[in-house]
Amino acid sequence: MLDPPSRGWKPAAVTTAPPAAGTGPVDQPIDRALKRERFGWYSYDWAMSVFNTSVTTVFLAPYLTSIAESAADAEGRIFPLGIGISAGAFFGYVVSASVILQVLVLPLTGAVADRTGHKRQLLAGFATLGSLCTMALFFVADERYMLGAGLYIVANLCFGAATVVYYSWLPDLAGPDERDAVSSRGWAFGYLGGAVLLAASLALFTMHDSLGVSEGDAVRICLASAGIWWAGFTVVSVTLLRNRAPRHVVPAGRSAGALSGGFRQLGATLKDLRRYPLTLWFLGAYLLFNDGVQTIIAVSAQYGGEELELSQTTLVSAILLVQVVAFFGALALGRIAARIGAKRTVLGALVVWTGVLVAAYFLQAGAAVQFYCLAVVIGFVMGGTQALSRSLFSQLIPPGKEAEYFGFYEISDRGTSWLGPFLFALTYDLSGSYRNAIFSLVFFFVAGGFLLAKLNMRQAIVEAGNTPPERV
Structure with a gap:
């Protein structure tokens, strides 16, 4: 059982501040319990990030x-489900199918998690199924x-569902003034974990001949190792995190089962969303600037290879460099946010992202050092932008x-991730220039930054029924 008898356990107070003078030793276990939970929460970012880094990217x-x-006919076409497509386009369609399923499933996952309060069980279930599917990629051959x-x-669907449940612990683990720092540490853990496994995988891949392993076998081992990593470190998270009693369950869903009650809960939440227009405003801003971030991540290797004529070794090592720098960047931007507020820090990061695109437009072909320098800048702002x-x-x-x-946050992250690639592809199609295509992404950072700048965060927080932090 994931939830043995609690023996009087209560959710820890959301603070790690030292106990006030004169308080007894009874206060000390509360702080230690919260720290253990936070470590369990950080551990899941460490566990799951390898799926995005090693598998998808x-x-x-x-x-x-x-x-x-290898399965295509003489014209280079395959026929999945009887539909003829180009073999080169197959993975793009696979990703699109997984995203469509996430758009349908993720809100329901959140409703079930909030209604039942069984977040540990859901996290364990989704992570287990997702990691097993990732391990099974070892058998994809011929x-x-x-x-x-x-x-x-299935793995990507489980990854998204588990992420929704994982994110929802943040308000339970950090108060308004602590949340930026806690979120930033989680992202930093994730980037570091992704970098560690990616470095080991790249070492195996580049030395596969000397190790007596074929290239295909080396890739399959790398894919399976991501699943093993994901499953193994999830055990730490599930062990240390704790469920909370559900709140605000809709009356019509109290006596229903988990799934049917989740549908009713989701329906009530969709109606309730209209009461929080400023929350929706933020989601709109996030949709735009995050789509810019995700598109840069997705097309940077294509831009570096096709336009800048860089080697595959340079491109892969740049990805690893971004992961390492992002660890420090997430922590650094978290500290900056503590001084000037998260909103100002994100707006500053969006200015840097715009500068990155301008610099990328002027990069010289074959200039690996310039590309690495740009990777450092991207890594520094990427983690902080997402964490904050x-x-x-x-x-x-x-x-x-x-x-x-x-x-809904994850939907705005994943469900609209086609906008940036579409603009990139359309610009290239019309102009024949990858430089124009990469520069076109400035739109997402300018538009998203404008919407975020216009949002009154303090008012939005109060209208949602929460207490604003000292610095917003």
Whole structure:
């Protein structure tokens, strides 16, 4: 059982400040309990980030494409589910299918988590199924591209659902003035974990000949190791995190089962969203500037390879460099936010992102050093932008509905992630220039930053029923 008898356990007070003078030793275990929970929360970022880094970003796309190409006919076409498509486009369709499923599932996942209060069980279940599917990618070989597609779709769906549940713990673990720092530490842990496993995987991949391992086997080992890592460190998180009693369960769903009650809870939340227009305003701003961030991550290797004519070794090592720098960047921007507020820090980061695109436009072909310098800047602002956006949104959620609202947050992260790539592709199609295509992404940071700058965060937090931090 994930929840043995608690023996009087109560949720720890949301603070790690030293006990006031004169308080007895009874106060000390509360602080230690909270620190243990926070460590468990950080550990899940460390556990899950390898899926994004090693599987989605680096290894699976080229490997699954090669598997599809080996199964293609003379014209380079395959026929999944009887539909003829180009083998080179297969992975893009697979990702799109997984995103569509997430849009349908993530809000319901949040509603079930909030209604039942069984977040540990849900986190354990989704992470277990997702990691097992990731491990099973080891068996994707020869012409089994449909096996790879099915495993990845389920794994990515579980990854998104587990992320919704994981994010929803943040308000329970940090008060308004602590949340930026706690969120930033979580992202930093994630980037460091992703970098550690990616470095080991790259070492295996580059030395596979000397180790007597074929290139395909090396990739399959790297993919499976991400699943093992994800599952192993999730055990730490599930052991240390604790459930909270559900709040604000809709009356019509109290006597219903978990799934049917979750649907009713979700319906009530969708109606309730209209009461919080400023929360929706933030989601709109986040949708825009985060789409810019995600698109840069997605197309940077293509830009570096096609336009700047950089080697594959340079591109992969730049990805690893971004991961390492992002660890320090997340912590640094968290400290800056403590001084000037998270909103101002994010706005400053968006200015840097705009500068990154301008610099990328003028990069010289073959200039690996310039590309590495740009990777350092991207790494520094990437972690902080995402961590502080998460903590800002957590302040805008009505109490008791954290998982449901983070479900919508993840939709704005994943469900609209086609906008940036579409603009990039359309600009290239019209102009024939990757430089124009990369520069077109400035729109997302300017528009998203403008919306965020116009948002009265303090008023939005109060309207959501929360207490604003000292610095917003």
